[in-house]
Structure formats: C-alpha cells, structure tokens
Amino acid sequence: MESPVVVGVDGSAESLTAAAWAAREAARRGAALRLLHVPGRHPRQGGTDTARSADHRLARRVLERAAERVHAVRPDVRVQEVQAEGPAAAVLAQAAEDADPLVLGSRGLGRVAGLLAGSVSLGVVARATRPVVLVRTDTAGEDTAADGDGRRDVVLGVDVVEPCDEVLAYAFEAARRAHARLRAVHAWRAPDRLTLGAADSGPAAGQERAEEWLRFLAAVLQVWRDKYPDVEVLETVAEGRPADALLKAASDARLLVVGHRLPARPALPRTGPVTHAVIQQARRPLAVVPHG
Numbered sequence: 001m002e003s004p005v006v007v008g009v010d011g012s013a014e015s016l017t018a019a020a021w022a023a024r025e026a027a028r029r030g031a032a033l034r035l036l037h038v039p040g041r042h043p044r045q046g047g048t049d050t051a052r053s054a055d056h057r058l059a060r061r062v063l064e065r066a067a068e069r070v071h072a073v074r075p076d077v078r079v080q081e082v083q084a085e086g087p088a089a090a091v092l093a094q095a096a097e098d099a100d101p102l103v104l105g106s107r108g109l110g111r112v113a114g115l116l117a118g119s120v121s122l123g124v125v126a127r128a129t130r131p132v133v134l135v136r137t138d139t140a141g142e143d144t145a146a147d148g149d150g151r152r153d154v155v156l157g158v159d160v161v162e163p164c165d166e167v168l169a170y171a172f173e174a175a176r177r178a179h180a181r182l183r184a185v186h187a188w189r190a191p192d193r194l195t196l197g198a199a200d201s202g203p204a205a206g207q208e209r210a211e212e213w214l215r216f217l218a219a220v221l222q223v224w225r226d227k228y229p230d231v232e233v234l235e236t237v238a239e240g241r242p243a244d245a246l247l248k249a250a251s252d253a254r255l256l257v258v259g260h261r262l263p264a265r266p267a268l269p270r271t272g273p274v275t276h277a278v279i280q281q282a283r284r285p286l287a288v289v290p291h292g
Helices: 013-029 049-073 088-096 111-117 119-127 137-142 165-178 203-227 242-249 273-281
Strands: 005-008 033-037 079-083 102-106 132-136 154-157 182-188 233-239 255-261 286-291
Touching: 005 013, 005 088, 013 033, 013 049, 013 102, 013 132, 013 137, 013 165, 033 049, 033 088, 049 079, 088 102, 088 119, 102 119, 119 132, 119 273, 154 165, 154 242, 165 182, 165 203, 165 255, 165 286, 182 203, 182 242, 203 233, 233 242, 242 273, 255 273, 273 286
Parallel strands: 005 033, 005 102, 033 079, 102 132, 154 182, 154 255, 182 233, 255 286
Antiparallel strands: 132 286
C-alpha cells in the first residue's frame, strides 16, 4: 500500500503553499494526503479550560483551511486530518517515518533569518530518516509542481566519490513521475595552486579536470539510466562550492534533490554544511533525502 504524503500545517501561508504542493504530489503518486497539525501549546503546559477550548477551535480551523486549499488544487485527492501533541520538530520527524514524503513550508532566505524562522524545518530534517520536502511560499504563484509541466528540471546533487543510492533513486523516481528531465550536478574543486606547476594550473588543465569529473559522473549515473530509460538525463559539472553550484542549477527547477548523511550519534542530529546552506537559500522546492 502506498504510504501517504504527509504535510505539516499551522495556518501560515508557508504551510498552505506546502499543502498545495503536497496535494499535487499525492495525486501523482496515487496516494492519500495527510494534513498534520501540531498545536503550539504542549498539554503539560496546562492552561484553563477556556484556553484549551480555544486551542482546539484554532486547530480545527487550521486543518479546515488546509483542506480547503487542497480541494481547490486537487479535489480528487483523499484527505486525512490529524492532530498530534508534543514538540513540533520531534512530532514531525516521527511522522516522516510513515510518510512518502513529509512536506513542510519553508520560510527564511538569508543566513540569520533562515536560522531563526527555519528552526523547526532544520530540526525535522536533522532528525528524519525519511525524505523531507521543503516548499517556499514565494514559488506558489509560479505553480512549480503543475501536472504535466515538463519544462522544469528535477535537479540532483551528486557526490561522485561517495554516490548514494537512496538519493539517486529518489531523484530519478521524481523525474519519472513528473515526466521531467533530470539534471545531475557535481561540483569539484581544483587542487591548491601552490602545489601545482604552471602546466597543471592553466585553462587547459582545468578543462581536462572538468571532463574527467564529467566521465566519473556519467559512470555513476549509467546504472540509473538503464533502470529509468524514459528519463532524460543532463549531466553537469561545475568548479566551485557545491551549494553555490546547486543553487545556480536549481534557480528555475521543479525540484532540487540533495542528500543528508544520518549522524553516527542520533542523539546529536545535525545537517551537513552543503545541505544546511541549501535549506537556507533554495528558492525552489527542496527534497532532502537521508542516507547512511
């Protein structure tokens, strides 16, 4: 049985945009859509009966508004409405275990704003062991997930030194479902010029390195091309920081897919530097796929 697409909703514009994106994704997958609301007040915080009643009414309204948005976008999608108690990041990370994927609204652009406004999203991504998709509000008007729109690529960040099957499989499947092209991107850094001779540091040497990395990337992707013969693949390599290369490649993407290596010590969840930078700055829907 297909796992449901789960979307966290809190009444914000970000969560309503995420709900619309999740509705289209559920339709493509033939899956149910679960709207999940985590009230701001934890039960152990107490409060009067009046306050608890107000919280309940607010929760119902949040779920109703999200359901209205979903039905306006995809009236054919089966919708479930769920409330759960507890710290938001922990509850949403747990919900991701049964989701395919978990979808959240994403706010911040910029280093300080992203850290403050995106604390829940960052916490969920750091803890989750299943894919999490973050959707920005300012992409809503462009209908980035419109059915049948194959003009936008699915962009995939690939580490050719340590390629990850979970990340590759997610990106190829996303491209297949959306009838979109897959653009695989690998960023490489030139060796320190102080350790190279003149013949190793000129434009010709840089071009040779780029071509070599492109061959490595093609080799990594070949088995996936064979598994997904209907997916058109564009291979790209770029010299520079991985986050910069991915953000540039995904400036007009349908979806950006990156990996997140699960920590050896689960008690200390965190995201790696590339994933962290992309979460803060990506303006397109972003899928973060955990792997071992």
